[in-house]
Amino acid sequence: MNSSELTAVDRDAAQLKALGYTSNFERSMSLWENFALGFTYLSPVVGVYTLFGLCLAAGGPPMIWSYLLVGFGQMLVCLIFCEVVSQFPISGGVYPWARRLVGKRWAWMVGWIYSVSLCVTIAAVALGAGPYIAAMLGFEPSPVTNTFVALALTVLATLLNLSGTKLLAKVAMFGFICELLGAIVIGGYLLIFERHQPFSVLFNTFDISIDGSYWPAFLTASLAGMFLYYGFEACGDVAEETPNPSKRIPKAMRMTIYIGGGAAIFAALALILAVPDIAKVLSGEDKDPMSTIMANAFGPTGWKIVTAVITVSFVSCVLSLQAAASRLLYSFARDEMVMGSSVLKRLSPNTRVPTAALITCGLIPAAIVCAGFYLENAIAIIVSFAAIGIYLAFQMIVGGALFARLRGWRPAGQFTLGGWGWIVNILALVYGLLAITNMSWPRTPDAPWYSNYGILLTSAVVIGIGLVYMVLFKPYDKGTAPFADAWKLHNDQNVSAPSRA
Template sequence: MDHSHISSPEDDARLEALGVKSDFDRSMSMLENFALGFTYLSPVVGVYTLFDSSLQTGGSPMIWSYVIAGLGQFLVALIFGEVVSQFPISGGIYPWARRLVGRKWSWVTAWVYVWALFTTIAAVATGAAPFLALLTGAPSTPFITTAIALALIIFSTACNLAGTKLLARVAMFGFVCELVGALFVGGYLLVFHRVNSLGSLLDPMNAAPVNGSYLPAFLAASLLGLFSCYGFEACGDVAEEIPNPGKQIPKAMRMTIYIGVGASIFACAALLLAVPNIPAVISGETPNALSDVLLNAFGSTGTKGVAAIVMVSFMSCVLSLQAAVSRLIYSFSRDRMIPGAKALSRISPHSHVPTTALFVAGLVPSAIAVLGFFAADALTTIVSFAVVGIYVAFQMVVAGALYARFRGWKPSGDFTLGRWGTAINIAALIYGVLAIINILWPRTPDAAWYINYSMLIGLVVVVVSALLYLAVCRPHLRGTTGYADAWLISPRKGR
């Protein structure tokens, strides 16, 4: 059945002034847009994926990495809010980089980001397998893990292909389930199973060397916060699918940080205060702290209920990730920047979503997941790139915004930071550069070199491939939409 095209003359006129024609439905509300960002950030996925390893590495104070990353990413979200408010174009990071700096910069930014999202989808889908195995009682073998990952990606693709309305509804369902689940599980643990004092959240215990600094251990464990505090950019990836995006999306981005990071801290604190013997976890005697806490608190039947909530979180996270990367591919293709651009930029007349781009957003992560079945070491190297790739792409936009400011850009959307803009932009860039250095820093000095530098290797391969394609095929010369024009657009005289 054909859906009527929902649009806004004012929003369409705004895009037309930017040289863009949209065929999307503007059927997503601000709350649904926020839900998309929240389920992409996914507090439950972040906490439940890295809780054990971060606790073993840095002890209870690792929870403060959420605060640091949350504050830093809030600065980034403010800059993104200014940019999307002036350039509310689908694809987010790619068109922003194009307008702020230029075509070559945007090509590299988008190439890094698209591969980071592909690998993140594969990693999240694969990470869901142990929880589904716990829920169903199936053995967690490599074959079953891969099969579950593929099934999850196929399900997500089918949901996304149905259109923006279903995407928004599933995102809202995932948001409600995840937030209620996190609050219930965390609240129950705090009331009935708290065994540690609040002071333990400041005590590194035996994670800190006797005569050394605790800082290296904390920085190593801080991957928990760094991994969990992004997702707000997905709100901007669907900018052509929400009415009045210049006002609504910056608000949704900030809500994603407030509520998403807040829920992450609450869930993590509840788990930490319920771990009966944290020194044993740090020493490696009790490696499965998360599952031990859940089994002790909820029993085998109750733990399956928790696993069901976790599975909903993983499913909605994959759905949001795939929606984000498909819009990026679509926006990239609309400017004829990649092979197969004509097909990849085609919008379905029925569902008003980029069908071919969504298939690619399902096929490539599926191939990466299958690679893990045959070569686990290769998958580790590829997936390790995911987090640093996202941070690098973010900072290319943040640096681009600062560059544009120095060229004379004065943000003219509905959301601006006014006279604080430059200072916040510089602070966001400093945070992002330090975060990237921390992410790339070798975590296990005794491991093989290719394990220690897997993130850097992945980043170098992706960036070099982007530069080679740029030099040989010169895709930046295609397309007719504006570029490097942020500082040439005069401030608006109101909406």
């Protein structure tokens, strides 16, 4: 290591020490590798392909505009996150940010909600991979097959993550390249050779209406965009594994939105225009338009090749999700915020990753996968809660940032919004609250109450368990790490490293 590299490492260590921590993580993740982690977590292929048929049937072709609207709203949230992580580049992401912006109790609830949501998301993505991997291997997709595939995928991701940061970065980069090229090549082929619909169909509602209006249907279909646009925060989860995090992570977060969102919109556009008969999708006659499109376009052999690309996307997505969840759990444990902290906060002396936290973040999703086997419509239930839980955690950060601004916080990292900070922060909070309302709004009045209010019920249970644990065991009082100090730090303090490439 030459003197300039040593100086850079020392700067990062000094910055972290000024924030109250020391770290034995290996800072080997480049800007593009950090971005790849966020991209494969967001995973446009997984996000679009998993919910395409469901959301097209709900809202018709105009559902594609939800990707733009949600993308704009999530970019507002991303910009607030960029300001926070630039000043507080600490492993674990939303938990340490909440701790510094608001306080220990707030941080506990953010970390709890987000960690549960991540574990549920890992299970959801692993289950979603089942039909594709089964088809590629020549098995008939079924609940049993999907469950076994999901468990195998979770085990594989855990083993890869246990191998260290360098392998995680390489697999994330490989997944990013495969997924982006796959989205471009598959989408381009569909647009050039398999386009069955005119571009005007993107504005055709096909007379879909709920209570005489199209908008409720569009809001239902907007789950497509809402399930897609998160993952950028994962770039900050590995802050202590990235050199010059104050500068690089905010850039990687924004790149995740730009590139990931662009790839998703392109993939969705190609799929919509390639649907042979949209009326059959809307009527329920074609229940799986994805398979219809791919079988028509590529045939049995070509479809297997396409499925292989999709499989890589699912594997890299689970890998990135688990990496993010483990760093959050490690960060929680480092501050003595959870049971078993002494074990969960240990890093392997060889791979320098949190071994116990990674194994835990494999076992919990595996248990959820097994439980989902006994639930009707398991994927829909799991996905819905995963999305709203992450949105809740996001808005607790956005609201926390606004609270800190009211207390006098002036972002002091290498990325700031300057005079736009207040406006963006308020708009991000308004957007997030509207999104949560839309996701949790009951839409099936004829269904049993526990089904109609399933998202609200599961959210209340998760929050309630977190509150009970917090009140009974007071985990927030056990650690000595700094908290609620964002507005006390000034620009002249050594809380962010000097600007460098």
